[in-house]
Amino acid sequence: MQNSTLWRTLLGVDKTIVEAVDLDADTGMLVASVRPTASMRNRCGACRKRCPRYDAGDGRRRWRSLDAGSVQIHLEAAAPRVSCRVHGVTVAAVPWARHQSGHTLFFDDQVAWLATQTSKSAITVLMRIAWRTVGAIITRVWADTEKQFDQFAGLTRIGIDEISYKRGHKYLTCVVDHDSGRLVWAAPGQDKATLETFFDALGPERSALITHVS
Ligand SMILES: [Zn+2]
Incomplete structure (x- = not known):
């Protein structure tokens, strides 16, 4: 080689x-x-x-x-x-x-995956980045994911997480597919209205298929 x-x-x-x-x-x-x-x-x-x-x-x-x-x-x-x-x-x-x-594409993707799997302190120590960087990376990866495929297909068990960044002044609401471990949705904000935006995007038919929310 x-x-x-x-x-x-x-x-x-x-x-x-x-x-x-x-x-x-x-x-x-x-x-x-x-x-x-x-x-x-x-x-x-x-x-x-x-x-x-x-x-x-x-x-x-x-x-x-x-x-x-x-x-x-x-x-x-x-x-x-x-x-x-x-x-x-x-x-x-x-x-x-x-x-x-x-950061490179692989770096971004690894951070976005870790954010769905592990704690804030584990990511910042393992990847040697600041927490606000994690927020920025998730936002970018999400913008790409959204363009590529129907991220809501076959969604039944989801987890909802709030991630704070910029010293706790900014929040991201993240939705993870428990079956694939994939980040399926993210948006700035941490309130009920933010989450309603997710269910609006999902639509009534696919919302009815959700069996578990954690
Ligand atoms: Zn152009």
């Missing part, structure tokens, strides 16, 4: 070229320099359509990836801006992370 393929697999990135991998002696972090493959370059961060390049943006930036053992891994790449006809001047999309996220 070629080194580049090995690194791509290890870093969990797709449509990405790994240019170099270095150990930062000061921080002990592994930094992988990457770039999108040709077909993924110059795409709008919001809609992923191909757009003319605008400028180099703020230069190179980093995204936190999943750790390898105890070593933190960061991806580093140029973050040019493109000019989208719909979204204006925006940072170009990258195949390894969601728009405006400082």
Whole structure:
């Protein structure tokens, strides 16, 4: 197996070229320099359509990836801006992370899954992130999940959780499918009205199929 393929697999990135991998002696972090493959370059961060390049943006930036053992891994790449006809001047999309996220897709997904399975303190210690970051990640993952598939199909046993972030000033209501462990819905707020929004989205027929709520 070629080194580049090995690194791509290890870093969990797709449509990405790994240019170099270095150990930062000061921080002990592994930094992988990457770039999108040709077909993924110059795409709008919001809609992923191909757009003319605008400028180099703020230069190179980093995204936190999943750790390898105890070593933190960061991806580093140029973050040019493109000019989208719909979204204006925006940072170009990258195949390894969601728009405006400082974490890779795998990192986001692992945090979102952990939020449905374990305690706040366990996530922040295990993933080495602040609790407010967890709230931001769940919001992003949810926005993606909602677009992809009917998250309500076959829902019978659900769990409802309130997550507070921003030092307890902001709340997210999360609904989890107990059978799959999947996050099926999330919205800012922690009151009855927030939860009613969920049941409205679910509709009367599918609401009738819910047998357990915890
Ligand atoms: Zn766009």
